[in-house]
Amino acid sequence: MTSPATQATRGPVTRKDVARYAGVSTAVVSYVVNGGPKKVAPATEAKVQDAIRVLGYRPNAAARALKLGSSETLGLVVPDISNPFFSLFSHAVEDAAAELGYALVLSNSDGNLAKERRNIRNLAARQVDGVLLASVLFEPDLEVLETADIPSVLLNQERDAPGFNSIGVDLAAGARMAVEHLISHGHTNIGLAMGTNVSGNTDGREVGWREALQDAGLPEGPIVYHPFTRPGGYLAGQRLLASVNRPTAIFATSDMQAIGLLRAVHEAGLSIPGEIAVASFDGSAESEYSWPPLTTVEQPVAVMAEAAVAALVGASRGEKPQHRIFPTKLHIRQSCGCP
16 A cells, blocks of 8 residues: 555645555545545445545546536625625525535625626636626626626626526615605604615615605605715715704615714714614624614525525526516614614
């Protein structure tokens, strides 16, 4: 039997070395390393795993990809991984991809179109098996993926983008649900801290805010536009509180904005929800541990991630593109005035 020391002098350990050390065929080593397709007796698998550990064998991912015609890797592009929603979503995508045997490569666009396109080109150059994209545009330019025959799925899409696989939630319905709840507390002047985007399209959350007020026969409260960030929410809060028509309730279009908004309200010496009620959108962990805890519209992250990965794998098999919309849920906490 070849000793580990001898192996070290010969260069990288191969599958044949592992098979020789364990006294099995290279096919059996392959079954153990790849988890199939054939089952291996527990005692035999133990011998192979021991040989792998002793010899320090590392499977050659590049060679495996060449043989399979697949990198077994998916790419994910999000605007900002520091956003609790995208952090949670990315983790869920990674779990869903792993269940199907795929690794995940993550990149941030920082909400910048040029950087988003550069990330997509980099993923295409690495020959990933598919790309999940939370784009800054409603219909992004994915020619580089189409040319490379790499399927894609658009995330955070509230409307059908023809020709694309896409998933999202009904933003307008979720926002309407939150604003209607604020109205049920007796608020008649409800402001909106609206996140900014570069797509040029009216965000569904703004639509839902307007619809809820119109249906209740109420005038629109003040509206300010700032980024979907904590600083953005803080600045939005300062402007709304300084408004001549200062609202008694505010709907923030993301939890991160709401966190910044809470600081602005606290600094102004106002009580929440006594003088200013707040509701937000996303359902991140931060909403539960802010003070006071935020009433928020939750997106079903885990279910959406599983659907996105499944759609991506299905696209690689030639399945037709489809748009899937998921329902949201209102989590009622203290920031709106509920006990």
